[in-house]
Amino acid sequence: MRPEGPRDDYAGPDSGPEAPFPIKLQGPVIKGFGRGSKELGIPTANIPPEGLSAYPDLSTGIYFGYTSLHHPPSPASTTTTTTPNATPASTSDSVTIYPSVLSIGYNPYYGNKTRSIEIHVLHSFERDFYGSSLNLLILGFIRPEYDYVSKESLIEDIMTDCKVAERSMKREKWELQAHQGWEEWLRDFGWARGMTGEDVREVERKVLGQDEKGSVEEGKL
Numbered sequence: 001m002r003p004e005g006p007r008d009d010y011a012g013p014d015s016g017p018e019a020p021f022p023i024k025l026q027g028p029v030i031k032g033f034g035r036g037s038k039e040l041g042i043p044t045a046n047i048p049p050e051g052l053s054a055y056p057d058l059s060t061g062i063y064f065g066y067t068s069l070h071h072p073p074s075p076a077s078t079t080t081t082t083t084p085n086a087t088p089a090s091t092s093d094s095v096t097i098y099p100s101v102l103s104i105g106y107n108p109y110y111g112n113k114t115r116s117i118e119i120h121v122l123h124s125f126e127r128d129f130y131g132s133s134l135n136l137l138i139l140g141f142i143r144p145e146y147d148y149v150s151k152e153s154l155i156e157d158i159m160t161d162c163k164v165a166e167r168s169m170k171r172e173k174w175e176l177q178a179h180q181g182w183e184e185w186l187r188d189f190g191w192a193r194g195m196t197g198e199d200v201r202e203v204e205r206k207v208l209g210q211d212e213k214g215s216v217e218e219g220k221l
């Protein structure tokens with residue numbers, strides 16, 4: 001259960017990220033249990049947890065860092081009526097980078113049986129971006145995951161996480177430009193080349209299928 005008491009304003013030292021950070025994960029945005037937007041009002045983009053095997057000692061918990069998104073060309077675009085067959089923008093043009101908060105773990109409030117990576121991007125999007133490719137550069141740890149007495153107290157803590165992350169990443173040594181190679185890595189989506197919508201759905205079925213039994217405690221909805 002979440003301990004009583006005030007939260008720190010910052011996470012990580014002013015001198016910048018320390019080992020084992022930055023941690024690099026990537027994957028397509030897949031479906032979760034649909035609770036983020038509907039129940040919490042805080043959407044979280046899920047990526048498959050396989051990349052965590054490269055970091056066997058990483059604790060579950062709440063982290064922050066940069067997310068880059070590469071949106072696939074939209075087959076149902078309603079905006080380009082005059083040039084329906086126009087070639088998509090170049091890869092670098094369609095990559096955007098945002099600060100983010102994320103949870104790695106089992107969501108104790110919901111009692112998931114398998115580990116998930118759930119990223120709340122600190123940006124307001126007009127629409128969902130399932131199927132987009134996502135690179136995640138984790139820079140620091142904010143806190144452990146907790147169980148909560150109510151949905152409202154979980155939401156309140158997540159809102160505090162967002163403020164802590166924003167504040168922490170505005171410090172000079174945590175900015176994207178302060179570290180050679182960070183932006184280059186975030187903009188590299190070579191790993192996603194050739195990945196089809198069917199590939200993404202298959203990953204999604206595998207990940208969701210693993211947690212069908214007892215993943216959501218009905219009483220907590």
Ligand SMILES: Cc1cc2nc3c(=O)[nH]c(=O)nc-3n(C[C@H](O)[C@H](O)[C@H](O)COP(=O)(O)O)c2cc1C
Pocket residue numbers: 032033034035036037040044045046062101102103106107108109110118119120144145146147154158161162
């Ligand atoms: C910054 C952040 C902090 C979170 N902290 C917790 C937590 O302490 N305990 C918990 O059970 N879930 C926590 N969550 C996970 C939410 O419960 C989760 O995002 C929600 O269940 C949505 O899941 P879904 O994407 O499968 O729909 C956190 C999520 C984020 C983005």
Ligand SMILES: Nc1ncnc2c1ncn2[C@@H]1O[C@H](COP(=O)(O)OP(=O)(O)O)[C@@H](O)[C@H]1O
Pocket residue numbers: 029030031032033034035036037038042043044045046119120121122123124125127128129130
């Ligand atoms: N700021 C945001 N951060 C993360 N995902 C967002 C954001 N805005 C919209 N989304 C979309 O919402 C989806 C997550 O919604 P959510 O209700 O948590 O469902 P799910 O359980 O399927 O992940 C993401 O996959 C993404 O497409």
